[in-house]
Structure formats: C-alpha cells, structure tokens
Amino acid sequence: MTATRAATKPRAPGLLRGSWLVLRKDLVYELENRETLAVLVVFSLAVAFVFAFAFDLSGAEARRFLPGLLWMTFLFASVLGFSKGAALERRGAGYLGLLLAPIPKEAIFLGKAGSAFAFLVFTQLFVTPLFLVFFGVKVGSGEFGLLALIFLLGSVGLAAVGTLLAQICQVARSGDVLLSLGYFPLVVPVLIAATQLSSAVLTTQSLGEGPWLQLLLAFDLIYSTAGWLLFRYLVEE
Amino acid sequence: MSTPKAISTARAEERTQRTRSSGAWAIALVALLVVTSLYMIFLYAPRERVMGDVQRVFYIHLPLAWNGLLAFAVTFVLSILYLKTRRAGFDRWAAASAEVGLLFTTLMLLTGSLWARAAWGTYWTWEPRLTTAFLLWLMYAFYLLLRRYIENKDKMRLMAAVYGIVAFINVPIVFMSIRWWRTLHPVVLKSSGFQMEPEMVQTLLVALVSFTVFYGLLLWERARLAQVEERVERLRERIREV
Numbered sequence: 191m192t193a194t195r196a197a198t199k200p201r202a203p204g205l206l207r208g209s210w211l212v213l214r215k216d217l218v219y220e221l222e223n224r225e226t227l228a229v230l231v232v233f234s235l236a237v238a239f240v241f242a243f244a245f246d247l248s249g250a251e252a253r254r255f256l257p258g259l260l261w262m263t264f265l266f267a268s269v270l271g272f273s274k275g276a277a278l279e280r281r282g283a284g285y286l287g288l289l290l291a292p293i294p295k296e297a298i299f300l301g302k303a304g305s306a307f308a309f310l311v312f313t314q315l316f317v318t319p320l321f322l323v324f325f326g327v328k329v330g331s332g333e334f335g336l337l338a339l340i341f342l343l344g345s346v347g348l349a350a351v352g353t354l355l356a357q358i359c360q361v362a363r364s365g366d367v368l369l370s371l372g373y374f375p376l377v378v379p380v381l382i383a384a385t386q387l388s389s390a391v392l393t394t395q396s397l398g399e400g401p402w403l404q405l406l407l408a409f410d411l412i413y414s415t416a417g418w419l420l421f422r423y424l425v426e427e
Numbered sequence: 428m429s430t431p432k433a434i435s436t437a438r439a440e441e442r443t444q445r446t447r448s449s450g451a452w453a454i455a456l457v458a459l460l461v462v463t464s465l466y467m468i469f470l471y472a473p474r475e476r477v478m479g480d481v482q483r484v485f486y487i488h489l490p491l492a493w494n495g496l497l498a499f500a501v502t503f504v505l506s507i508l509y510l511k512t513r514r515a516g517f518d519r520w521a522a523a524s525a526e527v528g529l530l531f532t533t534l535m536l537l538t539g540s541l542w543a544r545a546a547w548g549t550y551w552t553w554e555p556r557l558t559t560a561f562l563l564w565l566m567y568a569f570y571l572l573l574r575r576y577i578e579n580k581d582k583m584r585l586m587a588a589v590y591g592i593v594a595f596i597n598v599p600i601v602f603m604s605i606r607w608w609r610t611l612h613p614v615v616l617k618s619s620g621f622q623m624e625p626e627m628v629q630t631l632l633v634a635l636v637s638f639t640v641f642y643g644l645l646l647w648e649r650a651r652l653a654q655v656e657e658r659v660e661r662l663r664e665r666i667r668e669v
Contacts, residue, residue: 351593354589354593355590355593358573358590359573361577361579361582361586362576362577362586363576363577364576365576368569368572368573368576371565372566372569372573372590374565375562375565375569375594376566376594376597378562378601378604379597379600379601379604382604382608383604386608400607401607405600405607408600409600412596413593413596416592416593420510420589420592420593423510423585423588423589424585424586
C-alpha cells in the first residue's frame with residue numbers, strides 16, 4: 191500500500207519546469223485579463239503624445255534623440271509592469287500560493303523575471319514601430335536586427351533588477367512609489383549602454399566602438415546571478 | 428507588583444549610561460584630531476599657487492569621499508553577515524553605517540560643488556566621480572527610506588540587507604560605465620593636477636585619519652542609539668501589556 195502510494199505520488203517539479211510553470215501562470219493570467227498589456231499600451235501611447243509636444247522632433251534631430259526617448263519609455267513602462275505584477279500577486283494571496291508550491295525558490299525568480307522580460311519585449315515590439323512612425327525615422331532591416339539584439343539584452347538586465355526590487359518593495363507601505371526610487375539608480379548602466387548602442391546603430395548602422403555590448407552582457411550576468419542567489423531571502427515566511 | 432519592571436528599567440538605564448561614559452574619551456580623541464586637522468588645513472598647509480585658499484576644501488572633501496565609500500562597503504559586508512547569521516546586531520550596524528555614509532556623501536557633494544565652482548567654473552558636471560557619488564546618494568537614501576516603510580522588523584532587515592548588497596555591487600559598474608560614457612565625449616573640464624608639497628600630504632593624511640576615526644565614532648554612537656531605541660520600544664510594549 192505504502193509502496194504504491196510512493197510510486198504514484200507526483201514528483202515535485204525541478205528548477206526548469208518550476209520556472210516554466212510560474213512563467214506560464216503569469217502569461218495565462220495575462221491572456222485571460224490583458225490587464226498589464228492594456229496598461230502598457232495606453233501608457234506608451236500617452237508617452238508618445240507627451241514627447242511629441244515636449245520635443246517637437248523631426249529629421250536628423252529625431253534620429254539623434256530617438257534612442258533616449260525609447261529607453262525612457264521602456265524604463266517607465268517596466269516600472270509599471272513590475273508594480274502591476276506585484277499587485278496581482280498581493281491580491282488574492284497569490285504569493286502564498288507561490289511560496290507553498292513545491293518548486294525551488296530560484297524557480298520563482300526565474301519565472302517572474304521571465305514574465306517581466308516577456309512584458310518588456312512586448313512593450314518594445316509595440317513602442318518601437320510606433321515611435322519610428324510618429325517621429326518619422328526610417329530604419330533598415332539590418333539596423334532592425336541590431337536594435338532587436340540590444341533591446342533583448344537590455345531587457346534581461348531590467349527584468350532581473352526589477353524582479354528583485356519588486357519583491358523587496360511589495361512588503362513595504364506604498365511599495366509602488368518606492369519601487370521607482372530604488373529601480374532607476376540601479377539600472378543606470380543599462381540605460382547608458384543601451385542608449386549608446388542604439389544611437390550607434392541609428393547613426394552608423396553598427397554597434398559602434400565602445401565597450402557597451404560587453405557592459406550590457408556583464409550587467410545581465412551580474413544581476414541575474416545576484417537575483418538568483420538573493421531571491422530566496424526575499425520569499426522566506 | 429511593578430518590581431520586575433522597575434528592575435529591568437533600571438538595568439536598561441544603567442547600560443545606557445555605560446555607553447555614554449565609554450564614548451567620552453572617544454569624543455575627546457576625535458575632538459583633538461579634528462582640531463589638529465583644522466589647524467593643519469588652515470594654517471599649516473601652504474597656500475596652493477594656482478587655486479589659492481579654495482584648494483583647502485580638498486583636505487575635507489577627500490576624507491569625506493573616502494569615508495562615505497568605506498561606510499557603504501561596511502554596510503555591504505554587514506548585510507552579507509546578517510543574511511548568513513540573522514543576528515539583529517549586524518543589521519543595526521549596517522543601517523548605522525549607511526546613515527553615516529549618506530551624511531558624509533552629502534557633505535562630500537556639497538564641498539565638491541563649492542570647490543568645482545571655483546576651480547572649474549561650474550557647480551556641477553556629469554563627470555564619472557561626481558555622477559557615481561550622486562547615484563550612491565540616491566541608492567543609500569532609498570536604503571534608509573525602505574527601512575522606514577516596512578513595518579515587519581524581520582522582513583525589513585532581510586529586504587534592507589539584500590538591497591544593501593545589490594546597491595554596492597552597482598558602484599563599480601556605474602563608475603566604469605560613466606567613465607566610458609564620458610571619455611567617448613569631448614572632455615571639456617579637466618581637474619588641473621597640482622603638485623603636492625610635503626606639508627600638503629601631511630595635512631591630507633592627518634585629515635584622512637581624523638575623519639576615519641570620526642566615522643568610527645559616529646557609527647558606534649548611531650548603532651548604540653539604535654540599540655537603545657529598540658530597548659525603549661520593547662519596554663513600551665511591556666508597559667502596554669501591563
């Protein structure tokens with residue numbers, strides 16, 4: 191009897207499967223409700239509107255300022271995404287469910303960072319063509335590939351830092367306000383590297399000469415590792 | 428009826444007094460060091476030929492910068508120790524060090540700004556060291572804010588420790604990235620290097636030692652104060668229970 195029970199007892203998911211389950215949970219929820227996506231879309235449109243009037247850009251000027259505008263939008267949108275994600279988990283005791291789930295704590299970090307990454311990529315896919323049209327900048331397919339690489343690498347760093355920080359801030363009073371205060375100083379290197387690279391692509395059709403790609407990679411690696419090692423202290427009960 | 432409470436209150440008082448008296452000679456030492464440094468800075472060190480008396484800010488500015496960074500490094504190490512051992516003492520000292528570090532960084536930015544106005548002709552420039560100092564200020568202001576915004580003490584200590592680690596890791600990355608960012612742009616302002624007279628080096632060293640001891644004293648007093656605060660909080664809770 192005990193032998194059969196042991197045999198039929200479901201095995202706890204490992205790291206990869208656990209991460210995938212957390213990620214899938216967020217994505218499925220999003221596809222059902224489209225709460226975060228709606229916020230991100232409306233926010234991006236509003237920001238484009240504000241920028242259009244604040245800077246009144248066109249021609250070569252637009253090409254020069256576009257990387258900064260894009261990354262500012264990504265940064266602010268990502269804060270919205272992170273606080274939205276944390277709020278969802280707070281509501282209906284989602285965190286308790288995650289903590290009780292028989293998955294490694296690292297899987298929660300990977301899954302959450304994965305879904306944050308997905309939202310960021312979605313934002314970039316939506317915002318970039320929109321801004322290109324609004325500000326009248328033309329981009330070739332080669333440039334587009336390079337930009338995609340930069341955006342993906344930048345998003346990894348933002349997602350790692352944001353996931354860690356959202357977890358820190360969600361136990362605090364007015365955590366959403368705190369989140370942006372702690373998040374911006376930490377991701378300054380990503381902002382610098384990504385805007386430099388994007389500018390180089392838009393002006394010279396190459397990644398430029400600076401060490402920016404290496405910096406971006408190093409940042410991704412360092413903060414993914416930090417998140418990986420430190421996240422379990424944040425989800426103790 | 429209230430005897431045990433009275434005894435514990437008396438014991439707490441006695442312990443507080445012991446802290447205060449042990450600080451007296453330390454305060455005397457720091458006072459002596461600070462007065463000596465002030466003497467050396469304003470009277471002993473020679474007047475700098477190019478910049479004049481404004482250069483004397485440097486003897487205060489550099490020790491502040493060095494101790495600010497030291498303070499955050501201490502917070503970093505103590506945060507790791509807290510995560511490993513979970514002893515509240517480590518967290519208390521980590522927080523105290525961050526607070527003193529923020530004070531020093533604030534003063535460092537102010538003194539640097541005054542010096543820059545005279546030497547570079549501007550209060551502020553987005554130069555690597557300045558920008559890194561500014562970001563340090565932002566990060567550790569956040570660290571201290573975070574501690575006030577989390578009610579659950581155990582949670583607060585954990586969250587603060589993790590941020591204390593993550594923030595310090597960022598320091599070299601930020602510094603390098605801003606340095607690269609700047610060198611790729613034309614450098615408009617350069618700090619004009621000046622020759623250091625032996626008296627200048629001596630003054631700088633004395634000021635450096637004084638400020639480091641001063642940092643130690645402030646750290647000690649702040650951590651002790653935090654301990655007393657916690658004790659008062661505990662006593663208050665006990666009174667509420669009675």
